[in-house]
Amino acid sequence: MTAVDKDLLARFDLNSPEYAQDPYPYFDAIRETDGIFETTAYGGIPVLATYQDVLYLYERTELFSSRKTTLMDEGMGAFRLIPEMVDPPDHTVYKHLLLPLFSPPAVARLEAQIRSTAEELFAGMVGRGGGEFVNEVSIPLPTSVFVHLMGWPESLTPQFLDWADKLIRGLPGADETESRSVQMGAAMEASQFFSAEIQAGREGPKDDLIGYLVQQTFDGQRPLTDEEILSICVMLLLAGLDTVKTALANAVCFLATSEPHRRELREDRSLIPAAIEELLRYEAPANGARIMNQTTVYRGREFKKDELVCFLVAAACRDGREFPNPDRVDFHRQPNRHLAFGAGPHRCLGIHLARTEMRIALETIFDACSDFELEPGTTPARHMSQIMGVSELQLRVKP
């Protein structure tokens, strides 16, 4: 275990690149703190990091509100994402509206398309003997899936790829302000595109996801508004891209550096689903925030109404009280009740889609090459924010 810098620990910030290369020693220190850890960042906030605490936060939505789910005040944080930033009972209404779009049968209908896209993307890397996995596979794959989920033609993928790349990476090499303005610009353009599609859908319903939404009502009381539909579209774009991109890059990065685990999967493909769950546990990509709905005392600490709370899913998923030998990757781990998809009412809506994308991607990789590994002499780059993990991964691929 890398030594923990006391000063860095005291001002722990999920959004700071200082922790990116190896956040786990900090997560361990925060989780094993006596009582509840408090960081001096964001004006001083509590950080929940044990398995029990994070599960409690997810389940007690009446205490821990999703009105605010980001630590930062700027940018997309000001936009009310549906359903992520809505509490029950309204959340339940939106969720039931969207569940059919992400049900196992709905995902099964996308499977052939996902497979042909994954095969095409990875074939390029096999042909060149390797390449940069994030750019070549793990961003384009969920982007193409998003376009198909929306019921749109493949020809729109390049446009969304450009927006996705800007939303996820900003402007590489530029300073934070410049990079953020590129992200905001892409978000604006995508929003304008969605708004135009909503108008077109209102004029004559189309057989696509927006066409479905314009015909839906809020609990049978009134049609959905343009603002609600726009918010749902933006949510689907944001939730489906960065998360899958990062989870897939994390999984492939781990495999690329562990020959025994690669061999295990190559010899028994039926282990891939369990391996995906274990790799999601080992490096859970999404962490978050909540805001207190009411003043409450939990574990002897008073959480004040409107106080911001940070929670670390990745730390909870390495809690030895729930997961024996938590720092070991074991594809036979049982049980594996990881929280990478959240829990309770706000569990990830796209869980079946995400699992399917990851399964198909790994199956494709093992089918298309005899072996792959981290390009010798390179170090994977890692990104730190509420979605954290591998952001650049040079692979060497053997045909």
Added chain:
Amino acid sequence: MTRASQGAKLRLHVGVDRERCAGHGTCAYFAGSVFTLDELGFNDVEDLEVPEGLREVALRGVAACPERAIWTKEKGEVDGNSTEISGARFGID
């Protein structure tokens, strides 16, 4: 063998607490031969007597649930008396 076990015919039953099920689908993901999902992806097993041979698979599915939404019971006859023993739930306060 004890007298009780001689006369015991207990079968494992499993079912879901629909209030608690959040639709992760993890039970069916790991124990698809026991747990089925409804069309929206929620566990729809109300009360299933687990066939012999699938006991271990069923318990794997039960343990996999992040919401601890699946109950287990041993039901049957012990010494001619109808008996029901609830299994421990993986508790949350």
